[in-house]
Amino acid sequence: MSHDAVSTSRGGFPYPGFERHDRASPEQVGATAAHILASMPLLQQIMDVLPAAVMILNADRQIVFANAAMALLTGAASPQNLLGMRPGEAVGCIHARMCEGGCGASEFCLACGAGRAIFLAQRDEIVTEECRVTRGAGGEALDLRCVAAPLRLGDERLTLFVLTDISDEKRRRALERIFYHDVLNTAGSLANHADILASAPAQQIGHLAGRIRTLAHRLVEEINSQRQISAAESGDLTVHPADVSLRQVVRDIVAAYQFEDFARGRFIRVDASGGDTIVHTDGALLRRILGNMLRNALEAVGPDQVVTTGWTADDSAATLRVHNPGCMPRAVQLQIFKRSFSTKGPGRGLGTYSMKLLAEKYLGGAVWFTSTPEDGTTFYLRIPLRADPSGRRG
Numbered sequence: 001m002s003h004d005a006v007s008t009s010r011g012g013f014p015y016p017g018f019e020r021h022d023r024a025s026p027e028q029v030g031a032t033a034a035h036i037l038a039s040m041p042l043l044q045q046i047m048d049v050l051p052a053a054v055m056i057l058n059a060d061r062q063i064v065f066a067n068a069a070m071a072l073l074t075g076a077a078s079p080q081n082l083l084g085m086r087p088g089e090a091v092g093c094i095h096a097r098m099c100e101g102g103c104g105a106s107e108f109c110l111a112c113g114a115g116r117a118i119f120l121a122q123r124d125e126i127v128t129e130e131c132r133v134t135r136g137a138g139g140e141a142l143d144l145r146c147v148a149a150p151l152r153l154g155d156e157r158l159t160l161f162v163l164t165d166i167s168d169e170k171r172r173r174a175l176e177r178i179f180y181h182d183v184l185n186t187a188g189s190l191a192n193h194a195d196i197l198a199s200a201p202a203q204q205i206g207h208l209a210g211r212i213r214t215l216a217h218r219l220v221e222e223i224n225s226q227r228q229i230s231a232a233e234s235g236d237l238t239v240h241p242a243d244v245s246l247r248q249v250v251r252d253i254v255a256a257y258q259f260e261d262f263a264r265g266r267f268i269r270v271d272a273s274g275g276d277t278i279v280h281t282d283g284a285l286l287r288r289i290l291g292n293m294l295r296n297a298l299e300a301v302g303p304d305q306v307v308t309t310g311w312t313a314d315d316s317a318a319t320l321r322v323h324n325p326g327c328m329p330r331a332v333q334l335q336i337f338k339r340s341f342s343t344k345g346p347g348r349g350l351g352t353y354s355m356k357l358l359a360e361k362y363l364g365g366a367v368w369f370t371s372t373p374e375d376g377t378t379f380y381l382r383i384p385l386r387a388d389p390s391g392r393r394g
Contacts, residue, residue: 024059029064054069054070056158057158066079066082088133089102094134095134110334116129117161121161127149128145129145130143130144130166132335141167189215190219229357240284242280243279246278249283249287265304266304273310277385279386280386285362289354296352296379300324308324317385318383321378323377327376337367355381365383
């Protein structure tokens with residue numbers, strides 16, 4: 001099981017029939033595909049002109065027709081190579097390989113807009129949904145708009161299924177919303193403190209000046225953070241490995257966060273039993289990932305609750321962890337690493353997604369979590385003691 005996976009055991013699958021293992025045989029798929037093209041001779045030519053990925057699915061959700069845009073989206077040599085697959089299998093969704101039933105049968109599929117759209121279309125509804133797909137070893141995120149509609153060909157019940165890649169649109173909107181939200185909040189606080197400073201008594205000037213300095217540094221940090229995520233997604237982020245003390249990294253982040261508004265009334269406990277472990281990695285990216293872990297944990301707990309962070313090491317890698325006593329709802333656990341997913345409302349997100357992106361694509365590590373009512377929630381970051389000397393890039 002991959003580190004971002006959770007148990008696929010479940011009670012009560014909401015899409016009856018989706019967990020079935022049976023499929024139409026290659027001969028049956030071929031016969032249906034031939035029937036479609038014989039009934040609509042110009043279908044392939046017309047659909048190949050469209051920029052959206054178009055499929056026709058049989059009752060078992062297998063592809064019996066695909067256009068050129070679908071082949072391009074999936075990297076297939078031709079649309080015919082996709083026949084017999086289910087949509088998630090064709091686009092390379094990592095969850096389509098998690099259980100014997102394939103696409104639509106894992107617990108993660110409960111949160112999939114594509115699965116919901118197909119299920120409702122099979123019940124004679126026309127549905128538009130969005131879904132986020134994670135695919136490939138590098139965890140590439142793909143945002144898709146899905147349109148599903150019932151289709152009949154003689155006595156055969158089919159589904160017309162159309163995918164439009166909206167990844168760039170979603171990424172741009174999410175980055176803009178988060179950027180404006182964070183930067184305006186910090187800039188507003190900075191302006192307020194500057195106004196107070198202008199008429200403050202002498203004994204308060206030192207405190208206000210220190211607060212203004214902190215806010216100014218945070219503003220620069222937030223701008224750099226958004227630029228870093230954009231560069232990471234486009235593969236333009238350069239890694240700068242150096243020797244880094246985990247003890248110092250944790251100490252610096254705790255010192256920076258303990259007086260922030262999101263940490264007010266909370267307690268941060270550091271388990272330093274891992275000793276003074278030294279890793280050869282990009283210290284800025286490491287601080288970004290661990291800082292997001294700690295901030296998320298502090299925002300998840302209430303006043304007087306404790307968040308614990310620490311680290312361990314073996315001969316090849318170090319593992320950092322951040323624990324809080326709460327348990328995430330199952331629906332949140334299933335989507336936690338998806339881009340733009342957030343429990344904090346509109347305009348938030350990218351925190352957990354960026355943790356996984358930076359750790360696995362650029363530090364050669366892994367990010368995962370456990371979350372149960374008994375043990376609370378713990379996020380883990382495991383990185384090699386020594387980075388790839390060539391500098392890992394996307």
